[in-house]
Amino acid sequence: MSAQTYKKSEDPHSGSLPDKMAIYQDCLNRFNESPVNPKLCRTLITSLLELLSHGETFPRQEATALFFSISKLFQHPNDSLRQIVYVAIKELCGISDDILMATSSIMKDVQNGSDLVKPNAIRALIRVLDESTAFSAERLLKNSLVSKHPSICSASLVSSYHLLPIAETTVKRFANETQEAVGDLKQLPYPDENSRYYPTTSHISQYHALGLLYQLKNHDKMALIKLIQQFAGHSSPLKNQLAQVQMVKFVHQLVLKDPNSIPQFLPLIANWLQSRHEAVALEACKLTASLSNLVPNDLFAAAVSVLQGFLSTPRVTTRFAAVRLLNKISMVSPEKIVVCNPQLESLVNDSNRNISTYTITTLLKTGTDKNIGSLIKTITKFIHEVNDDFKIIIIDAIRTLSLNFPEECDTILHFLMESLQSAEGSLQFKNSVVEALIDLIQFVPQSKEKALEELCDFIEDCEYNEILVRILHLLGKEGPTTKNPSLYVRHIYNRVILENSIIRSAAVLSLSKFALVKNDPELVESIEQLLTQIKTDSDDEVRDRASIALQFIDSVKSKKDVSNIAQNFIRPTSTYDVVALESKLSHYLSQGQEAFKTPFDVSSVAKYSEDEKKALDLKRRQEQAFNHTEESSNSGAGNGNGTEKGGRKGDRLDDNSFNGPSLESEEEDLLLSKYVDEMSSLEQFQSFGKCIHSSKIVPLTEIEAEFVVKGIKHLFDEHVVLQFHITNTLKDVALDNVEVVCQQEGLSEGLLDEQEEFVLPIERLLPNEGESCYVSFKKLTQNKDDIIVERFSNSLKFQSKELDPSTSLPFEDDEGFQDEYEFDSLFLSPGDYMKPSFVSNFATSLEELPYESVSVYNIVETNTLQEVIDKLVISAGGLPLENSQIVSHDATQHTLKLSGKCILDNTKALLSIKMIKTSKGIAIKALVKSDKESLAEDLSNNLI
Amino acid sequence: MGNFFSSMFDRLLGAEKELRILILGLDGAGKTTILYRLQIGEVITTKPTIGFNVETLNYKNLKLNVWDLGGQTSIRPYWRCYYANTAAVIFVVDSTDKDRMNIASKELHLMLQEEELQDSALLVFANKQDQPGALSASEVSKELNLAELKDRSWSIVASSAIKGEGITEGLDWLIDVIKEEQM
Numbered sequence A: 001m002s003a004q005t006y007k008k009s010e011d012p013h014s015g016s017l018p019d020k021m022a023i024y025q026d027c028l029n030r031f032n033e034s035p036v037n038p039k040l041c042r043t044l045i046t047s048l049l050e051l052l053s054h055g056e057t058f059p060r061q062e063a064t065a066l067f068f069s070i071s072k073l074f075q076h077p078n079d080s081l082r083q084i085v086y087v088a089i090k091e092l093c094g095i096s097d098d099i100l101m102a103t104s105s106i107m108k109d110v111q112n113g114s115d116l117v118k119p120n121a122i123r124a125l126i127r128v129l130d131e132s133t134a135f136s137a138e139r140l141l142k143n144s145l146v147s148k149h150p151s152i153c154s155a156s157l158v159s160s161y162h163l164l165p166i167a168e169t170t171v172k173r174f175a176n177e178t179q180e181a182v183g184d185l186k187q188l189p190y191p192d193e194n195s196r197y198y199p200t201t202s203h204i205s206q207y208h209a210l211g212l213l214y215q216l217k218n219h220d221k222m223a224l225i226k227l228i229q230q231f232a233g234h235s236s237p238l239k240n241q242l243a244q245v246q247m248v249k250f251v252h253q254l255v256l257k258d259p260n261s262i263p264q265f266l267p268l269i270a271n272w273l274q275s276r277h278e279a280v281a282l283e284a285c286k287l288t289a290s291l292s293n294l295v296p297n298d299l300f301a302a303a304v305s306v307l308q309g310f311l312s313t314p315r316v317t318t319r320f321a322a323v324r325l326l327n328k329i330s331m332v333s334p335e336k337i338v339v340c341n342p343q344l345e346s347l348v349n350d351s352n353r354n355i356s357t358y359t360i361t362t363l364l365k366t367g368t369d370k371n372i373g374s375l376i377k378t379i380t381k382f383i384h385e386v387n388d389d390f391k392i393i394i395i396d397a398i399r400t401l402s403l404n405f406p407e408e409c410d411t412i413l414h415f416l417m418e419s420l421q422s423a424e425g426s427l428q429f430k431n432s433v434v435e436a437l438i439d440l441i442q443f444v445p446q447s448k449e450k451a452l453e454e455l456c457d458f459i460e461d462c463e464y465n466e467i468l469v470r471i472l473h474l475l476g477k478e479g480p481t482t483k484n485p486s487l488y489v490r491h492i493y494n495r496v497i498l499e500n501s502i503i504r505s506a507a508v509l510s511l512s513k514f515a516l517v518k519n520d521p522e523l524v525e526s527i528e529q530l531l532t533q534i535k536t537d538s539d540d541e542v543r544d545r546a547s548i549a550l551q552f553i554d555s556v557k558s559k560k561d562v563s564n565i566a567q568n569f570i571r572p573t574s575t576y577d578v579v580a581l582e583s584k585l586s587h588y589l590s591q592g593q594e595a596f597k598t599p600f601d602v603s604s605v606a607k608y609s610e611d612e613k614k615a616l617d618l619k620r621r622q623e624q625a626f627n628h629t630e631e632s633s634n635s636g637a638g639n640g641n642g643t644e645k646g647g648r649k650g651d652r653l654d655d656n657s658f659n660g661p662s663l664e665s666e667e668e669d670l671l672l673s674k675y676v677d678e679m680s681s682l683e684q685f686q687s688f689g690k691c692i693h694s695s696k697i698v699p700l701t702e703i704e705a706e707f708v709v710k711g712i713k714h715l716f717d718e719h720v721v722l723q724f725h726i727t728n729t730l731k732d733v734a735l736d737n738v739e740v741v742c743q744q745e746g747l748s749e750g751l752l753d754e755q756e757e758f759v760l761p762i763e764r765l766l767p768n769e770g771e772s773c774y775v776s777f778k779k780l781t782q783n784k785d786d787i788i789v790e791r792f793s794n795s796l797k798f799q800s801k802e803l804d805p806s807t808s809l810p811f812e813d814d815e816g817f818q819d820e821y822e823f824d825s826l827f828l829s830p831g832d833y834m835k836p837s838f839v840s841n842f843a844t845s846l847e848e849l850p851y852e853s854v855s856v857y858n859i860v861e862t863n864t865l866q867e868v869i870d871k872l873v874i875s876a877g878g879l880p881l882e883n884s885q886i887v888s889h890d891a892t893q894h895t896l897k898l899s900g901k902c903i904l905d906n907t908k909a910l911l912s913i914k915m916i917k918t919s920k921g922i923a924i925k926a927l928v929k930s931d932k933e934s935l936a937e938d939l940s941n942n943l944i
Numbered sequence B: 001m002g003n004f005f006s007s008m009f010d011r012l013l014g015a016e017k018e019l020r021i022l023i024l025g026l027d028g029a030g031k032t033t034i035l036y037r038l039q040i041g042e043v044i045t046t047k048p049t050i051g052f053n054v055e056t057l058n059y060k061n062l063k064l065n066v067w068d069l070g071g072q073t074s075i076r077p078y079w080r081c082y083y084a085n086t087a088a089v090i091f092v093v094d095s096t097d098k099d100r101m102n103i104a105s106k107e108l109h110l111m112l113q114e115e116e117l118q119d120s121a122l123l124v125f126a127n128k129q130d131q132p133g134a135l136s137a138s139e140v141s142k143e144l145n146l147a148e149l150k151d152r153s154w155s156i157v158a159s160s161a162i163k164g165e166g167i168t169e170g171l172d173w174l175i176d177v178i179k180e181e182q183m
């Protein structure tokens, strides 16, 4: 067999695909014949369709010729020929012109054709219709919608769905017929009484009807609720399981938008969980899981038990779906699925590797200190058998595990080192292992020295530059504070002797950090010796780095380095916020030559110290865990959007891509830095000095309001500036002289001038424009470290002027109409003075802090614990630790643990806030401990 | 005698042979009404034809393949896609639509110039004769300049599709001509 023929037979199509030109010619000749030979034509069209389905296509002119020749086959009444003619018309519609020529003939079939061809005719019809011709097909489609024949009904439902973006007004009139089709249980006609097999239907038309109905009512929440009440529940007429799944998704969508509506749906969800259709029960489980803390525990338990049952079904897809969902739950509330562990353990060796991988990672999260060891043993055996993607999933799971079970760090470290050293695995995989190790070292201090030593061994024989460089950096960062720094120096220096220049230069940086180790002059001296030797290196970069490091070390040693500049170069105490740095740099670069005359101002980019960075990392980790579960809930509900125009054909079902919270928060950060830039570029604020801190953006109105207002609090040494960003959403009104009037409530007790210094109004706000108004207050205290807390109630004052439609500007002589608009108050809270900060052991750190302040609050409003927690996290501004920012739905008490630092002077503060829910409300006892007495008091007294 | 000829004619053409006939004319002239009058013998309510209708009917032992093409301005350009192998053209004129006689005439002559239609017979229906003020067949003939036609068998028949008058007479003439020409 020659190489060529061998290749051909490998691809089943390349050899057997008919010749395009021959088919084209044959079609033109045969279809124009009279009389038509139906059998032959059918075969020809089949070949044509085969070509098209393999991606072959025809130029417009040829496609149009084909279309016309095929249209001639309408002269033959043969049903099976007609069916394939319709398939061909559907395919050609996209690439051919003048498709409307088939309209009348198709409509005739829809009206008078046999039941066999009607569905095909309907599906072809909507391809040739446009907005105007759709109108003339309205009656026909309506009649088909109420057809007793399930296939005809389905075809017209699906077709109307696709017609919606093309002819919205027409399809909108189908609501009644569609509604009827949802409840109608259509039977295939003509059961053959002599036969045992008689046609049954899946009632799929119910699903199609629901899909269409949803599109028709998409924008009306009340209508959707009515639809659910009508078609779900006890007397539900829905037999089709996909329709039932769809119902669950609708509910899902509603409750995500409005969590207050959850209670009314609970009985329904409970009912769905017991459905005899696995798909329905699974969907209900998904819904329950995504609501997590918002549903009662017993319902959640019921869902878990359904999933537990599915773990042992013989159907792979069901097992997979169940274990995947359990895996998602395990990321947020592992304790809730511990009951499934026996079933999960039996799936560890499932022949489907996807299932076993999810199983393992789930088990890792639900693991207890008792079984972690044995689990890791199982994984060690198993990890060789899965591909890299799954390996990375496993490593990620292990990484979270290390944070939850610090006692197990030895086992975990051993496992990670083995994975790192094993011969298999891509760079990406190894990198994820290194990341896990870095986490371990950062967040589990007791593992640090051992892990570093292991890494030293590893770099003696590591093939990846990238990884080596990362590890060298890590050794330089962590090594100097270990018991025996010189151990690392030896290993690092080995790299200088043995490796390429990239690694050598990384090693130089790393080495130089050891010169800062206190009380070990011998070590410092040998570092200097080593660096001096390196100055003769063959590579420029390596030599330069060594020379400059020696200079720095010298100035540190000779105490010339008064302001620690050199020291900071060797071992920076803080790093820039990389995201902000990037966006500011690219903005700077985009400004062009003129702007380059002034150098880039790096001081405007936030810097994070070591533990702030850890806090950020941990926060991001927490958000990621949520992100995963949210994802499952958002990918649901059929919500393509019905108003979108122009897309000619189909394929618009359901692609609602998900934007995770982390993405949102990143955008939010960028927006904030934009607003801050706006503020700091204003002349009036130049004399205020550097802005110490800007708060997050606080929404002060609903986003649907006429005027959308957002507030930001800026703190300066001697001033407090409130920025109000106002967007005018009215279509035909301009606002002139817009200013915000702020009224203090008096919490600041003489620390802040009651009267504002000045207000910067907005001259004119045209429709859809957004701009900022500023209100500035002067501090009355001389002490920069005083924490000022105040609540500002606000209203907007402006002249509203109608727009002249011809100029889109206000009429020249319009005096305007003085108006006022109130919006939410803005609270300058103690949280605005706090930044998140990480401590690895909350309990001991709390013990250690000297000053303490306790206050007690009582909330009478009927808030849930979770709502109170969410508020506290914002008003106190610290980093929630030990997942204490989440509370289970029916818990009656909880302790929130927060850790932060004051932005004014970096004093530490930890908050342990106990809350108890009683019939009278929620009682709160806040314990705040700090390095500074006043900070502890300020925090504890102003939490709410 | 006639019987003898017609049966011989059948044999000559073969039982399979179908005759292709096009019905053309401006929109609203009554083409679709005529087609279904011929096929089911009744007047149906019509909508403007977007595209075409095609029906096979048996007429005097002949299988006729009749194509009724839409007459709107936007659809007329596509008539030519259906000219091939056409035995005869039936051109329908609304005899009351005096304003558009010249347009009808222009379309007719334009069509008859087509190579593919050189051998086709032409039957013109001066339709809607039941309406008051309808032009007579000879008046329509004058408006359409039918006298100019050379080398073509043609005829004009006054008709009312609604009342069913003139239709079979016209078709009978057409069939006879076709038979003669095919002989």
Ligand SMILES: Nc1nc2c(ncn2[C@@H]2O[C@H](COP(=O)(O)OP(=O)(O)O)[C@@H](O)[C@H]2O)c(=O)[nH]1
Pocket: B025, B026, B027, B028, B029, B030, B031, B032, B033, B034, B046, B047, B048, B049, B071, B092, B127, B128, B129, B130, B131, B159, B160, B161, B162, B163
């Ligand atoms: N009074 C009258 N009306 C007719 C006659 N033939 C057709 N019509 C009407 O003319 C209108 C257009 O007919 P239609 O067959 O759709 O014309 P087409 O566009 O040529 O197919 C319809 O309302 C018919 O009822 C006729 O002989 N007399």
Ligand SMILES: [Mg+2]
Pocket: B031, B032, B033, B046, B047, B048, B049, B068, B069, B070, B071
């Ligand atoms: Mg018509």
